[in-house]
Amino acid sequence: MDINPKSILFRDLREGVANVMSRYGPEYWRKLDEVSAYPEAFVKEMMEYGYLAALIPEAYGGSGLGIAEASVILEEINHLGGNAGVCHAQMYIMGTLLRHGSEDQKRRYLPDIAKGKLRFQAFGVTEPDAGSDTLSIKTFARKAGKGYIVNGQKIWTSRVAHSDLMLLIARTTPKEEARKRTEGLSAFLVDLRASIGKGVTIQPIPTMMNHHSAQVFLEDLVIPEENRLGEEGRGFSYLLDGLNAERILIAAECIGDAYWFLEKASAYASSREVFGRPIGQNQGVQFPIARGYASTRAADLMRYEAAALFDKGEPCGPEANMAKLLAADASFEAGNVAIQTFGGFGFAKEYDIERKFRETRLYQVAPISTNLILAYLGQHVLGMPRSY
Numbered sequence: 001m002d003i004n005p006k007s008i009l010f011r012d013l014r015e016g017v018a019n020v021m022s023r024y025g026p027e028y029w030r031k032l033d034e035v036s037a038y039p040e041a042f043v044k045e046m047m048e049y050g051y052l053a054a055l056i057p058e059a060y061g062g063s064g065l066g067i068a069e070a071s072v073i074l075e076e077i078n079h080l081g082g083n084a085g086v087c088h089a090q091m092y093i094m095g096t097l098l099r100h101g102s103e104d105q106k107r108r109y110l111p112d113i114a115k116g117k118l119r120f121q122a123f124g125v126t127e128p129d130a131g132s133d134t135l136s137i138k139t140f141a142r143k144a145g146k147g148y149i150v151n152g153q154k155i156w157t158s159r160v161a162h163s164d165l166m167l168l169i170a171r172t173t174p175k176e177e178a179r180k181r182t183e184g185l186s187a188f189l190v191d192l193r194a195s196i197g198k199g200v201t202i203q204p205i206p207t208m209m210n211h212h213s214a215q216v217f218l219e220d221l222v223i224p225e226e227n228r229l230g231e232e233g234r235g236f237s238y239l240l241d242g243l244n245a246e247r248i249l250i251a252a253e254c255i256g257d258a259y260w261f262l263e264k265a266s267a268y269a270s271s272r273e274v275f276g277r278p279i280g281q282n283q284g285v286q287f288p289i290a291r292g293y294a295s296t297r298a299a300d301l302m303r304y305e306a307a308a309l310f311d312k313g314e315p316c317g318p319e320a321n322m323a324k325l326l327a328a329d330a331s332f333e334a335g336n337v338a339i340q341t342f343g344g345f346g347f348a349k350e351y352d353i354e355r356k357f358r359e360t361r362l363y364q365v366a367p368i369s370t371n372l373i374l375a376y377l378g379q380h381v382l383g384m385p386r387s388y
């Protein structure tokens, strides 16, 4: 029984991802999780099939699809027991290169990314003293001749050890000298192949889930001027431009997780017998699963609404943020209910529930925390006073 009525949308795409996922079953993800290893083979195959180049226009060798299709690709990875967090950034950071890169930069990088030869998976914004408050970053790119010399530190830069390129946000004007609060940051493409050991040092951060995050130390890193994206000082607005895509894509991953949890929980509740009858016959077990389902369906509607607006080129900030908020809540709720339904087995690694629960928990905090989304809605949509 298919509990997701929207699975009739983009069926070919879903079947294609399912075909790849058939070679990367739960054991694959479980084993990687145990040893904190990166799913090299899976990501390579996804790139070779062109799935991670969904948003690259056909003129640069990609498939030129919309955000709705891209989101379905990530949703299906999570729905089939995997973790799209290992490769999702390529889809949403690409937008900065597409929208603000020069023609020369696009020709230099996009065709090879589309062919699967080049990985663009890392995004360096957060710093130890600046997470939610991006404008307080201190990493500084000082103009020197025909380039920049960068010093500073990033934290939580995910997949940086598994990427060829990193999108780096750094200050080019000190905060106190910027004309406007939101000016003075710039966006750069860092070629990690040439920079690791030459200005870039990576130190992995072990975490509760297999996410390949790291601290990145930048010490006299030389970035040629031709690797700056767009205008100097406008990096923050470029960052904001990409956020709606990021929110919609992560929402879809959470929806995929939620359906995975709900399928597992309802099947187990129907088959596990305690006191001589299926546990799902007890409403105390059944209703929380049904409620999780209702939350997931509602969040999914918001995700498709946000994606439709995005693909029409219309403003979708509130919808994209609400989709992320509702979907992250729904997957957390569904994961929690799945653990409860499985009883002790919910904690056993072989069922994968605890792994997926750890993975989906992240989306309450990153890439933007639930509180910051609520603040955005409260302040920018409902017009209430600013808290920051």
Ligand SMILES: Cc1cc2nc3c(=O)[nH]c(=O)nc-3n(C[C@H](O)[C@H](O)[C@H](O)COP(=O)(O)OP(=O)(O)OC[C@H]3O[C@@H](n4cnc5c(N)ncnc54)[C@H](O)[C@@H]3O)c2cc1C
Residues within 6 Å of the ligand: 122, 123, 124, 125, 126, 130, 131, 132, 133, 155, 156, 157, 158, 159, 207, 211, 213, 362, 365, 366, 367, 368, 369, 370, 371, 372, 375, 387, 388
């Ligand atoms: C596994 C993982 C992967 C990540 N990957 C990346 C990556 O690839 N690239 C990257 O740049 N960053 C990445 N991040 C960083 C992530 O974006 C930040 O963790 C997130 O933005 C929150 O910042 P912070 O951790 O500094 O929390 P803080 O900003 O210190 O906030 C701490 C808590 O206080 C709350 N809070 C703060 N201010 C307010 C307020 N005004 N009102 C209400 N609540 C508030 C927040 O919601 C949060 O819950 C990752 C993080 C994790 C954990």
